Amino acid sequence: QVQLVESGGGLVQAGGSLRLSCAASGSIFRINAMGWYRQAPGKQRELIAVISSGGSTKYADSMVGRFTISRDNAKNTVFLQMNSLKPDDTAVYYCNADYAGYEVWGQGTLVEVWGQGTLVTVSS
Numbered sequence: 001q002v003q004l005v006e007s008g009g010g011l012v013q014a015g016g017s018l019r020l021s022c023a024a025s026g027s028i029f030r031i032n033a034m035g036w037y038r039q040a041p042g043k044q045r046e047l048i049a050v051i052s053s054g055g056s057t058k059y060a061d062s063m064v065g066r067f068t069i070s071r072d073n074a075k076n077t078v079f080l081q082m083n084s085l086k087p088d089d090t091a092v093y094y095c096n097a098d099y100a101g102y103e104v105w106g107q108g109t110l111v112e113v114w115g116q117g118t119l120v121t122v123s124s
Helices: none
Strands: 002-007 010-013 018-026 031-039 046-051 057-059 067-072 077-082 091-099 102-105 109-114
Touching (some): 002 102, 018 091, 018 109, 031 067, 031 077, 046 067, 046 077, 057 067
Parallel strands (some): 010 109
Antiparallel strands (some): 002 018, 018 077, 031 046, 046 057, 067 077, 091 102, 091 109
């Protein structure tokens, strides 16, 4: 058995950055590739990136450039660095692991990206 716990989500302004972490515990020696996915409201879950136990990475085409996946095997943790965030990046972000051929999912962490805002001036 293996458990995955994500952290690092929260509220961020458009243009900002966040770093998500996913800590694995349990029978970690049987974990192969790990990855990050996300699910926006009303949409299907989509792949962001995966990383092998050896550190090889693969990104979904739409995620190349602003997202970086990395892994610290000594700490049994995988990270997702997200830069230049946009309101469309608002979603629940899930960690995934290939555990001896089975898929294991974390509970997810919510990322909310707010727009820059616009000033409204009312004069009488």
